[in-house]
Amino acid sequence: MSKSKDKKINKIKNRKIWPFVVSIVVSILIFAVIGVGLLEASFSNLVMSKIQALNQAIQEVDESYHECMQNGEDFQSIARNIYKFTPDVQSICVVDEKGQVVQQYGEFEPDFETLQEQVGVIDLSENGDGQGDQLWLDPMEMGLMERTSLVDDGEVYGAYCWYVRPLSESANLCIRVMIVVYQYELASIVMMVLLFFAIMVLVIGWNIFMIVRAVRQRCREKDILYTSTVTGGNNIQYFKDQAEKLLKENHRNRFNYAMISVRLEKYHNFCSCYGIKEGEELMENLFQELQRHLQNKEVAAHAAKADFALMLKYGEADNLRYRLERMVSDLKEAHPTQKLNFGVGIYWIPQKHEDVGTMYNYVEVVQETIPEDLEDHICCFEESMLDKQRWIRKVEDDMESALANREFQVYLQPKYSTREEKLSGAEALVRWIHPTEGFIPPNKFIPIFEQNGFILQLDDYMITEIARLRAKWLYEGKKIVPISVNVSRAHFTKVDLAEHICKLVDQYNVPHDMIELELTESAFFDDKDILINTVKRLKSYGFDISMDDFGAGYSSLNSLRELPLDVLKLDAEFFRGEDEEGRGDLIVGEAITLAKKLDMRIVAEGIETRKQVDALAEKNCDLIQGYYFAKPMPVEEFEKLAFPQEAK
Ligand code: C2E
Ligand code: CA
Numbered sequence: 001m002s003k004s005k006d007k008k009i010n011k012i013k014n015r016k017i018w019p020f021v022v023s024i025v026v027s028i029l030i031f032a033v034i035g036v037g038l039l040e041a042s043f044s045n046l047v048m049s050k051i052q053a054l055n056q057a058i059q060e061v062d063e064s065y066h067e068c069m070q071n072g073e074d075f076q077s078i079a080r081n082i083y084k085f086t087p088d089v090q091s092i093c094v095v096d097e098k099g100q101v102v103q104q105y106g107e108f109e110p111d112f113e114t115l116q117e118q119v120g121v122i123d124l125s126e127n128g129d130g131q132g133d134q135l136w137l138d139p140m141e142m143g144l145m146e147r148t149s150l151v152d153d154g155e156v157y158g159a160y161c162w163y164v165r166p167l168s169e170s171a172n173l174c175i176r177v178m179i180v181v182y183q184y185e186l187a188s189i190v191m192m193v194l195l196f197f198a199i200m201v202l203v204i205g206w207n208i209f210m211i212v213r214a215v216r217q218r219c220r221e222k223d224i225l226y227t228s229t230v231t232g233g234n235n236i237q238y239f240k241d242q243a244e245k246l247l248k249e250n251h252r253n254r255f256n257y258a259m260i261s262v263r264l265e266k267y268h269n270f271c272s273c274y275g276i277k278e279g280e281e282l283m284e285n286l287f288q289e290l291q292r293h294l295q296n297k298e299v300a301a302h303a304a305k306a307d308f309a310l311m312l313k314y315g316e317a318d319n320l321r322y323r324l325e326r327m328v329s330d331l332k333e334a335h336p337t338q339k340l341n342f343g344v345g346i347y348w349i350p351q352k353h354e355d356v357g358t359m360y361n362y363v364e365v366v367q368e369t370i371p372e373d374l375e376d377h378i379c380c381f382e383e384s385m386l387d388k389q390r391w392i393r394k395v396e397d398d399m400e401s402a403l404a405n406r407e408f409q410v411y412l413q414p415k416y417s418t419r420e421e422k423l424s425g426a427e428a429l430v431r432w433i434h435p436t437e438g439f440i441p442p443n444k445f446i447p448i449f450e451q452n453g454f455i456l457q458l459d460d461y462m463i464t465e466i467a468r469l470r471a472k473w474l475y476e477g478k479k480i481v482p483i484s485v486n487v488s489r490a491h492f493t494k495v496d497l498a499e500h501i502c503k504l505v506d507q508y509n510v511p512h513d514m515i516e517l518e519l520t521e522s523a524f525f526d527d528k529d530i531l532i533n534t535v536k537r538l539k540s541y542g543f544d545i546s547m548d549d550f551g552a553g554y555s556s557l558n559s560l561r562e563l564p565l566d567v568l569k570l571d572a573e574f575f576r577g578e579d580e581e582g583r584g585d586l587i588v589g590e591a592i593t594l595a596k597k598l599d600m601r602i603v604a605e606g607i608e609t610r611k612q613v614d615a616l617a618e619k620n621c622d623l624i625q626g627y628y629f630a631k632p633m634p635v636e637e638f639e640k641l642a643f644p645q646e647a648k
């Protein structure tokens with residue numbers, strides 16, 4: 001997975017909700033602290049302003065009391081007067097040094113002892129300065145119960161306090177005043193607090209909205225992230241995350257797990273015949289079928305194209321194989337009118353395992369080793385498969401530069417006439433001289449090139465090289481034998497193949513009859529019309545055509561009937577192993593007779609012994625190619641062999 005894709009996926013997966021929740025909690029706390037503080041501060045401000053006003057009033061009461069006393073007025077009339085003009089005053093008392101109330105106006109009388117307790121020692125004797133002590137009981141300090149117990153209708157807060165003022169050494173004037181906060185006075189504070197809470201509700205509401213949005217978005221994104229656009233079910237991302245989770249949890253359960261890949265063969269072919277929509281429907285059905293086979297703590301997903309990924313539990317390996325066989329047979333029912341083939345790759349997950357992506361890659365590697373056109377296969381992963389894949393990677397990485405750097409070299413394997421045992425032809429065979437790998441034989445890269453199509457370029461290169469060589473020999477006036485070049489079956493999808501080969505050869509003005517083209521038998525199974533047409537045209541341009549590897553694989557005698565071939569190359573397999581009953585010998589003899597009757601020359605390949613040469617001579621075989629006479633060799637060596645006089 002690319003880094004940026006990884007980053008995006010992780011971002012979606014790790015999108016967190018908790019910052020919003022924290023933000024809500026923090027907002028509530030901040031608002032609560034500030035709100036309560038604000039309320040408290042505003043309220044105490046209001047009360048303090050009232051206290052100040054009362055202070056003022058008390059001062060006035062105090063002064064007027066003294067004035068009236070001096071004027072000889074009696075206590076009751078003084079007190080009545082004060083009471084009348086100062087509504088906050090509830091009681092006015094004169095208390096002697098023992099705390100006994102001597103005079104009283106109003107219903108409340110001070111408990112002097114308690115007053116002393118609350119404000120500390122009231123040492124009245126030292127306060128003869130006429131200023132009076134501010135013996136306020138701080139209203140804010142008083143308990144709420146006390147306060148509310150004083151509250152009447154329309155009042156939200158009430159508190160009283162005693163003002164104590166020494167009159168003489170033996171008498172104190174005590175005035176009880178009341179502080180009341182009314183509802184209307186609180187209106188502005190309440191408005192402010194309401195506004196404040198409205199803002200708080202807005203902020204919290206916004207946060208809640210963000211949480212809901214984030215949760216929904218996360219669900220939506222996860223849905224997209226984990227859904228296959230083909231089957232509508234789980235995709236590979238889901239598979240990886242879920243499998244990783246199951247394996248992590250498995251420390252407790254200790255199940256054996258296997259990573260599985262199920263591939264529908266020739267899916268492209270299915271889509272070409274029935275359309276992509278039908279193809280996707282098939283994939284959807286297959287996925288549902290796979291899901292039906294899942295047990296608890298197993299996972300399946302559509303991985304890519306025609307591949308499904310599964311992680312299954314197992315007890316015995318054989319049981320899992322049996323389960324997979326049943327699974328595949330059910331999958332085949334998904335499209336009863338079409339024959340479906342499946343490849344199954346298994347990787348037995350060890351206790352100490354790699355990450356899911358790597359392990360899934362292993363089963364994909366297994367898939368690469370299952371031949372496409374074979375019946376259903378269940379194959380297990382082997383380390384050597386990775387080496388094979390690495391080799392394919394290396395070959396594919398290096399092939400272009402190898403062609404440009406002329407690392408592919410032409411080797412020639414001589415063909416000898418059976419009777420005279422004289423060099424009468426040669427086959428061009430490629431070798432790769434790799435700068436680091438050294439000499440690489442064709443079986444290590446030709447099958448890869450046939451798979452990836454690079455064989456077209458390589459064959460063109462070989463044909464060109466042979467044409468160039470022939471031109472050189474012609475120019476040098478050398479006696480020339482025909483040289484055959486292999487033409488891979490991959491070319492036979494091109495309608496203008498014959499013209500294409502002509503163009504390559506004509507660059508060097510070489511007569512076409514000096515070049516023979518070897519077609520492998522498998523080419524004869526591809527598009528027959530193109531093949532017949534191409535062979536006929538190549539012949540009309542003067543090339544000789546030979547059927548390579550005749551007798552290997554599925555031979556078709558019919559192709560001998562339909563195609564105007566010049567040469568038949570008997571496959572080396574005819575001459576391998578024991579032939580006690582002489583059946584192989586008989587077939588070779590009959591094949592030679594048949595070829596002769598069809599006016600074809602016959603070449604026996606892979607001849608290694610004198611005995612084989614003699615037997616072939618007896619059967620009238622025309623040419624022999626094999627290690628008995630010569631192995632494939634570099635051009636310079638071949639030149640020494642083919643043109644001995646000139647070489648001297
Ligand atoms: P092929 O076309 O059947 O070539 C004959 C192969 O048999 C050659 O293997 C040759 O070295 C080998 N051979 C010849 N005589 C004997 C013998 O007496 N005993 C044994 N054991 N082997 C013998 P080579 O060169 O490794 O090529 C293998 C195959 O690679 C070729 O089989 C051909 O199919 C393919 N190939 C090689 N060069 C080219 C090329 O330029 N183009 C294409 N398309 N295929 C090529
Ligand atoms: Ca050949």
Ligand code: CA
Binds near residue numbers: 548569571
């Ligand atoms: Ca051959």
